[in-house]
Amino acid sequence: MNNVITRLKTKTVGLIALAITICFTAIACSGGGSTQATPGISPEVAVDYVHTVLLADRTAYTKHVVNRLKKLEGKDKADGVIPAEATEGWEEAGGVPLPAQMFRLGSEVAAETADEKGIGFTYNLISTWNINDSHAPKSEFEKKAMEEVNKTGEPYKEYQEIGGQKYFSALYPDKAVSEACVTCHNTHPVHLERFPDKVFKMDDVMGGIIINLPITES
Numbered sequence: 001m002n003n004v005i006t007r008l009k010t011k012t013v014g015l016i017a018l019a020i021t022i023c024f025t026a027i028a029c030s031g032g033g034s035t036q037a038t039p040g041i042s043p044e045v046a047v048d049y050v051h052t053v054l055l056a057d058r059t060a061y062t063k064h065v066v067n068r069l070k071k072l073e074g075k076d077k078a079d080g081v082i083p084a085e086a087t088e089g090w091e092e093a094g095g096v097p098l099p100a101q102m103f104r105l106g107s108e109v110a111a112e113t114a115d116e117k118g119i120g121f122t123y124n125l126i127s128t129w130n131i132n133d134s135h136a137p138k139s140e141f142e143k144k145a146m147e148e149v150n151k152t153g154e155p156y157k158e159y160q161e162i163g164g165q166k167y168f169s170a171l172y173p174d175k176a177v178s179e180a181c182v183t184c185h186n187t188h189p190v191h192l193e194r195f196p197d198k199v200f201k202m203d204d205v206m207g208g209i210i211i212n213l214p215i216t217e218s
């Protein structure tokens with residue numbers, strides 16, 4: 001099990017590093033002032049690449065790891081084949097992380113790598129119906145973007161400035177792609193206490209993946 005997680009994590013970080021390289025090469029090239037047309041990738045497209053990788057790994061982990069376990073957050077899973085549990089307290093329980101925790105673990109590794117490279121690139125999960133307080137939409141940008149994504153089910157993209165640094169930011173819908181997403185959230189004690197009227201269905205927008213690409217203007 002640990003091998004699977006390590007492999008998934010290594011793959012995620014590798015692909016994100018590749019996407020960042022493409023993105024920053026593109027930005028560097030586009031500011032070159034050369035008379036020749038240089039091939040480049042716009043931030044709108046670069047952020048789509050990053051999101052494609054993040055969503056692919058998130059979905060693959062939920063479908064092919066979490067969904068095959070015999071236990072999900074204390075409840076037996078009838079069609080589970082791996083004798084392990086996905087649970088919030090995975091470290092103490094000897095289990096595996098929940099999809100959102102796996103996503104955060106990856107984002108922490110990516111943030112460290114981005115720091116080492118001096119490129120302040122970040123991503124995170126947010127939701128109007130958050131279980132974890134740190135996932136509430138906080139900035140004006142996040143609040144507006146989350147509202148739009150909940151309404152349209154489509155990504156929301158815009159430039160923003162944080163502490164004097166310009167970013168191209170995008171919020172992509174995080175949808176209920178597997179029955180496990182819906183069951184676990186709808187029955188979670190914090191969800192039931194905070195949002196008793198919100199019952200998720202398959203394919204609903206459950207939150208969003210926010211990606212912030214720093215833009216260097218030359």
Ligand code: HEC
Binds near residue numbers: 099175
């Ligand atoms: C077995 C339970 C479980 C499963 C399965 C699960 N989640 Fe979660 N999810 C949680 C918990 C608990 C949190 C908060 C955990 C944390 O971040 O510490 C969370 C966090 C989230 C968040 C961030 C907002 C928040 O509530 O804090 C989103 C969005 C989300 N999940 C969507 C999904 C989607 C989409 C799926 C399926 C791909 C999924 N979840 C599968 C339990 C689950």
